[in-house]
Amino acid sequence: MKPIQMKDVQKTFESFVNKDVYIHLETTNGAYARHFNQKSYNVGAYIRNAKVTFSRARIAGEDGFYRVGLKMDLGWIYAEGLTHWEVDGQGRLLMAGHDDAGRLMVALEISEKPFK
Amino acid sequence: MDYKEHKHVVVIYPHPDDESFGAAGTITRFREAGVPVTYLCGTLGEMGRNMGSPLFANRETLSEVRKKELMDVAKVLDIEVIMLGYRDKTLEFEDRDGIAEHLRSYLANIQPSLVITHYPGYAVHPDHNALGAAAVEAVRRMEPGNRPILWAQAISNNRIEALGKPDIVIDTEPIFDKKVQAIQAHRSQAEAMIKRMEEASDHSGEDEFRKRMRYERFYIWNFDN
Secondary structure (H helix, E strand, O other), X not given: OEEOOHHHHHHHXXXXXXXXXXXXXXXXXXXXXXXXXXXXXXXXXXXXXXXXOEEXXXXXXXXXXXXXXXXXXXXXXXXXXXOEEEEOOOOOEEEEEEOOOOEEEEEEEEEOOOOO | OOHHHOOOEEEEEOOOOHHHHHHHHHHHHHHHOOOOEEEEEEEOOOOOOEOOOOOOOOOOOHHHHHHHHHHHHHHHHOOEEEEEEEOOOOHHHOXXXXXXXXXXXXXXXXXXXXXXXXXXXXXXXXXXXXXHHXXXXXXXXXXXXXXXXXXXXXXXXXXXXHHOOOOEEEEOHHHHHHHHHHHHHOHHHHHHHHHHHHOOOOOOOOOHHHXXXXXXXXXXXXXXX
C-alpha cells in the first residue's frame, strides 16, 4: 500500500458509486492492548461483505490522516485515521490506517465482488 | 527432563507465531531429542494488525503472507504443520464440541504422547482460550489408557496468583538464537510484537523481549477432576 493521495482516491470512488458493492470495515487496537498496558482497553469491530449501495463518496483530511464518508439511502459508512491505499489486482479499493510500527488501526475496503 | 521419553508431540495453537513466541524452545528441545512434532494451527491469523514495517501486507494479502511465514517456520523448527482452516478471531463463536471432535480426529490418527495448548481462561486472546478449551476437551474424550499428557500454557498477567507455579519451566537461554530465528520467520509479526513488549507499561528496563521470552512455562492438566 502507499500513502493516500486524496485526488487519486476520490477519482477511484467514482467507479463504485450507485452500484451494489461489498464493504469490509474494521477498526482494532489489537487483542493484547490491555495485556501490555493496564490502562488500555481492547476495542475492535469489523463487518465483512456488507452489501451496500452509496450515492456519494468523499475523502477529507490533512497531514497524512484521512476520513472517508459513503452516503447511503438510509445512512452513512464512515472511517477515520486512514493513511494508506491501493487498488489491488482484483480492482478492489483497499484503504487502511497504520501506526508508525505498521499496525493496522482501521480499514475500509470496497469491492464489486465479495471478499474471500 | 528427558525429552526422549515422548514419542510424538502435538502443539495446538490458533495463530501462526503462537508456536514461536510460546514454545519454540520447547519444540527445539523435542526435535533435538528426535521426537516428531506436529503443529495443528487453528487459523491463518488473517485478522492480525501487524502489516510489516515498512508495510508489505494488507488485510487481503495477510492470510497468504502468514501462510508462507508458517511454512518457513516449519523448516526452521523442523516440524510438520497442519492448518485447521478456522477464521482468526472467530474461534470462540464456533461450536466447541465441533472443534473438539475435529481436533480429536487428528489426535486419534497421530497418537501423540504429549499435547501442548493454551490454558483456557488464562491465555489473554479469545482465540487462545477457545482453542485451548477445545483441545482440553478433545484430549478428555480420548480413552484414559490412550490419553496423552497435556501441557497447558497460561500467559495472562494473573496466572501465578490464580494457578500457582507452573509444573514445567523450560529455560530457552541455551537455544535462544533458535527461538529468535523462529520468531523472525514470522516477518510480518515479529518486529511490532517485539516493540510492543519493549514498550509494555510494566516493562522492567532493558531487553524486555528476552526477559519475557526466556522461560516457557506449562501446567500439567489434571483430567481426574
